[in-house]
Amino acid sequence: MTTPSGKIIPPRQRKIALLGSRSVGKSSLTVQFVDSHFVDSYYPTIENTFQKVVKYKGQDFHLDIIDTAGQDEFSILSSRHAVGLHGWVLVYSVSSRSSFDMCTIIREKILNYTGRESVPMVLVGNKSDLAVQRQVTREEGAALAASWGMTTFVESSARHNENVSRIFEAVVAQIEKDMNPEPEAPAKSGCVVA
Numbered sequence: 632m633t634t635p636s637g638k639i640i641p642p643r644q645r646k647i648a649l650l651g652s653r654s655v656g657k658s659s660l661t662v663q664f665v666d667s668h669f670v671d672s673y674y675p676t677i678e679n680t681f682q683k684v685v686k687y688k689g690q691d692f693h694l695d696i697i698d699t700a701g702q703d704e705f706s707i708l709s710s711r712h713a714v715g716l717h718g719w720v721l722v723y724s725v726s727s728r729s730s731f732d733m734c735t736i737i738r739e740k741i742l743n744y745t746g747r748e749s750v751p752m753v754l755v756g757n758k759s760d761l762a763v764q765r766q767v768t769r770e771e772g773a774a775l776a777a778s779w780g781m782t783t784f785v786e787s788s789a790r791h792n793e794n795v796s797r798i799f800e801a802v803v804a805q806i807e808k809d810m811n812p813e814p815e816a817p818a819k820s821g822c823v824v825a
């Protein structure tokens with residue numbers, strides 16, 4: 632990419648991790664985003680890294696997307712999933728109350744590792760197509776995201792490719808905001824719900 636004056640703008644490298652309980656759809660969201668298809672079968676992930684180039688505000692971003700193993704309350708979050716990363720996607724399934732509760736635990740661990748009060752992060756309620764099995768309302772998801780000061784909350788369906796790219800756009804936007812804060816911008820309250 633070049634500026635109007637011909638100067639080459641190098642792509643920005645950004646590292647993002649998807650974290651959440653087992654079987655919430657972390658791999659499915661990643662594969663849908665990177666390879667545009669849905670995998671119906673379930674293979675527990677150990678860890679995979681995917682690459683994709685996205686454009687945000689005219690700038691190319693090379694994303695390293697780390698699809699992590701599902702967490703439970705006893706798993707020890709690896710420092711590799713907290714330190715040296717730029718952004719995080721916390722995923723739960725709207726059909727699993729325990730996976731929703733797990734997001735709070737994982738967020739605490741990330742904040743502890745990074746020593747920060749907030750980090751670029753997007754909360755995602757996946758499997759929004761499972762209407763009958765729903766255990767967590769959209770309002771509860773949005774309220775949790777807002778209580779953490781997040782500006783975006785996304786409900787997605789990897790199965791139907793709904794709001795999948797929005798998740799990654801939102802996390803890139805959060806990262807850029809975090810790295811280039813606008814001191815003059817008036818503080819906005821509220822959370823955009825997708």
Ligand SMILES: Nc1nc2c(ncn2[C@@H]2O[C@H](COP(=O)(O)OP(=O)(O)OP(=O)(O)O)[C@@H](O)[C@H]2O)c(=O)[nH]1
Nearest residue numbers: 654655656657658659671675676701758788789790
């Ligand atoms: N109905 C529905 N099923 C989904 C959706 N996303 C994932 N699944 C299914 O849920 C199961 C688990 O999906 P994965 O993507 O493997 O979940 P994961 O979070 O990566 O699982 P771990 O590797 O154990 O952490 C698979 O059978 C998927 O087909 C979705 O949006 N809707």
